[in-house]
Amino acid sequence: MIRTLNFAFIVITSLVCLAVYRTAEQARVDQRALKTTQIAIVRETDALTVLGAEWARITQPARIQALTQRHLDLSDLPTVELSSLSQLPEKNPPLAAEGEIRNAKAVVPQVPAVSQIIPASEPRIQPARLPDASFASFRTGT
């Protein structure tokens, strides 16, 4: 019994040792990856810091004005303010909901055949009266 137990303990100990070694090795690998990532973060942060300062330098008004004077036909004139957003009139409210306008259908009333309005016996005159009904549906609000 004791021998069996001892054997079992030895096997378990060996397995646990292997597991601990594997865990430690995995931790070491992960730590190296973490270190690499942290260095990369530091480098990127540094690069962003430098780029931010560089952007501030190249966009300063004095430099922009010097470039403008050198390369563009612009002159340093006083600003003329013609209007401002706050002084513009407000937009009129819509006449109808947007959905209604998009889905609107122009229903053209059925125009009776000319032969039904004007008997064949009568002379075919006054055609100008007919389109009134047809155009009525297009007279929407403005």
Add this chain to the structure above:
Amino acid sequence: MAKRPAVPSLVRNRIAFAALFSAACFGIIAARLIDVMVFGATSTGTVVTLAHPMRADLVDRNGVLIARDLPVSDLYATPSAFWDTNEAAEELAAATGAEKGHLKQIFAAKRGYILVQRGLTPDRRDAVMHLGLPGLVFEEGYKRYYPSGRIVAHAVGQVDTDDHGVSGLELGLETRLRGARDAAPVQLSLDMRIQYVLEHEIEEAAHSFKTKAAGGIVLNVRTGEVLALASMPDYEPNMRKLQAGDSIRNRMTQDVYELGSIFKIFAFTEAIEEQTIRLDEPFEVGKPFKLGHYYIHDFERLGPSLPAAMVFADSSNIGTAQIEMRSGPAKQKPFLKKLGLLDPLKTELPEVASPLYPRHWEVVEAATIGYGHGISVNPLGFVAAAAAVVNGGTTIRPTFLKNDTVQHGERMISEETSRTMRQLLRLVVTDGTGKLADVPGYDVGGKTGTAEKAENGSYAHHLLISSFCGVFPIGDPQYLVFIMLDEPHGNKQSGGFATGGATAAPAVGHTIAKIAPLLGLHRTDTFAAANP
């Protein structure tokens, strides 16, 4: 049942010992496993800590970068590790920008640990690392960088090699800048757009009138925020050494000046507040005014008499002296003290000069101080007091930190007096000495100042301090623009005059014309003309 043979006690003890030993090992392993898996291991490996700048960024009121710590590296080398020191010197010179001849010389002459180049930027550090040379060591650090260079040098100041503030806001905000652990930038009240316009106009005026020095301030009269502060000559804050003609002296705070007629603002404010004059009351200005042993003169003859309002508009010293004498020194001194003109200004800038004023303040001194001689103040202190006159009558404390809330300081004068003073300031621009500061549509009010500088115990007529203090829109003032020129010389453009009205006033007008749209102010005439 067969009886088991007795186990010798020695063997039993060994078995027990082995069992205990095994149990102890298991216990240790189990404890370590629990420690690793449950509580987390305390690593014994190398941990990279993210490097943080020592100082926080400085940004303007719109978030534009003004100052930042940039990551840099100092490169050191051990020449004995190089295969060929000449080749290494050439490669390092190309990668770092160091002087090739110097590197060859020190590599050949010195042993041990040698500084190759300070302040390498990350891209140059990478270039050096790609060389693959042995014996190189980088020391990481930070260097303060000012992207705007000279534009805002005097207000922002500088740091030393250890990144400690030594001047300007870098020194005044030292605790705040170094204490910002979360790296949050410190937002200033300065507006780099306004700062550039002010610098540009001052530079133009200084060049045009061949001045010795010049300076200017743009202040929000309600919140006390300084939007721009310029002083010339200036300097390049990114360089350790000053170039020829440069100056680190901030003339807007570190120097005190007798500002001349611009000080009449306070004489009239006091007189109106105490109701010692009526604005239509005539004053004799036709001949020099005798005061004790002295005669007070005007710049030009203004006629036999002028109403009080025109005494201000035409800037008569004779009339102002008479008006100031009605209040007298007993009232004048406490009034100026209440305005803060007799005490050192308290602001975030550490370089602030104390005002100079006469120890014995009698009638003669009161009269001369009334028109701005005999008292010297720094320009920032002056604009703070002037702001209190026009903003409705309450004091403000100038600040360089962004703060949009209106300051409600101590009440100095009534709102009615403030309103009357605004009308008088507008009169100066429409009918007086400040016509060249007018900007149609923005209702500029202001006051000119031309002071003679003291030289060898007397005033020199040819050495002037010319200034103009403009306020706009005068109906409901929001901003104050002050420009001062030190020893300007008249030119063809100014008709040969070097007075404040001929030199500083147009510079203020140009500045207001450019910054008012940037500040979101609308012209008052455009729509009035279009929609009568």
